[in-house]
Amino acid sequence: MKEVVIGIDIGGTFTKYGIVDREGNTYFEGSTSTENFDNVNSYLKNLHLELEKAIAEARKKEELNILGIGIGSPNGNYYKGTVEHAPNLKWKGIVHLADRFREYYNLPIKLTNDANAAALGEMIYGGAKNMKDFIVVTLGTGLGSGIVVNGNVVYGHDGFAGELGHVTVKPNGRRCGCGRRGCLETYVSATGIRRTLFKLMGATTFESELRNYTFEQVDSRMIYEYAKKGDPLALEAFDNTARTLGLKLADAVAITSPEAIFLFGGLTRAGEFIFDPTKKYMEENMLEIFKNKVKLLPSALTDKNAAVLGASALIWKELLLADQL
Secondary structure, eight states: OEEEEEEEEEOSSEEEEEEEETTSOEEEEEEEESTTOSSHHHHHHHHHHHHHHHHHHHHTTSOEEEEEEEEEETTEETTTTEEESOTTSSSOSEEOHHHHHTTTOOSOEEEEEHHHHHHHHHHHHSTTTTOSSEEEEEESSSEEEEEEETTEEOOTTTSOOOOGGGSBSSTTOSBOTTSOBSBGGGTSSHHHHHHHHHHHHHHOOOOOGGGGSOGGGOOHHHHHHHHHTTOHHHHHHHHHHHHHHHHHHHHHHHHHOOSEEEEESGGGGGTHHHHHHHHHHHHHTSOGGGTTTSEEEEOTTTTSOHHHHHHHHHHHHHHHHHHHO
């Protein structure tokens, strides 16, 4: 009988799920709507029905022993199993998601935020397999981060440590979805680089075809495509983004001294346009004792469903800790 776990990644629009073994092989993958359900009860009822179908399909091919369920969610609290004040979910306030899901499954259920799940996925299945100290930074619509010290995710006393996306870059700067101003993710993210591009349009005289598009028509992929063509406005937008990211990564290094920093998410598809200048600015701002010691790497999970693997890694990590006791 094959031992597996269920990994669930909750997003604002869709929830992805998969049945995953210890080696990261996936026996079933699927997705269902998050946004179509106005309350958590109807959402969990639907998710349970979808999972039961997935389990039944997977068991047609092989006998499976499900050991637990790992969940990655925006604003997920590892200690309490709660989702708290998630701005992009319809369920408001504090939702005791793990406890409610135990009404459907008599299994160990662990929950954390999506960036911490990504860090666990990198540690269990990805490029950080043999590392004890590293940081994963997710560059998507926002900026998330998972920090690992001595082989353990840093949760802090309340379960919410590691919010690199909400360190302040510029006091009274850009408005952030969290309600504050000047957060890193408003400058370094897929949406942040778009805001930077349009600010540069007004502040520079660079000739660029991008000036022919409205704000709604431009996304980070388009900026990348123009950067590949040598468009000066697109190149400057990437350089500005990398400068800010490199500065804040140098700050993070001074706090945890990681062996490596992994960048993951849509913005990293820009490759050399984000990695090379970020590494340059990170080293320029690094304390001397840390210079040229920290690797800046792409995630090793980019060709897989990293979010589901990360969520499943929550359970494998717990089982590993139990074996060591």
